[in-house]
Structure formats: structure tokens, C-alpha cells
Amino acid sequence: MLALTRKKGEALVLNNNIEVTILEIRGDQVKIGVSAPKEVPIYRKEVYLQIQKENEAASSLDSLEALKNIL
Secondary structure, eight states: OOOOOOOTTOEEEETTTEEEEEEEEETTEEEEEEEOOTTSOOOOHHHHHHHHHHHHHHHHHHHHHHHHHHO
């Protein structure tokens, strides 16, 4: 993991087309802004992990149903 120090108003650029800007720092919270092309999905990590979990569950259910249909 790369750890960087940024101040309010400073930004990072990822992959030449994604910009992450520090908008506000208040106590132990940091508000960030992300500018990226529309085709780049952006999720909070907990939402992303839930999506992955649901996709895995749906995938294994689909595979089970496909096997039942073959038999």
C-alpha cells in the first residue's frame, strides 16, 4: 500500500484519468471528491464487498440450476 500525505485542496491522479481531491478534514473524518470517466465504477468498499458477495451467491445458484436442468 502506498501511503501519501495530502492537505485540504490537494489531489492525487490515478491512471491518468481519475483524480481524488481532499475536500475537507474535520476531526477524524476526511471528505474526498473523485473525478473519473462515467465508465469507471466507484463504490465505497463496504458496498463493493456486498456486491461481490451477492454476485458470488447468484453465480453459484445459477450453476446449481444449470446442473439440475442438465440432469
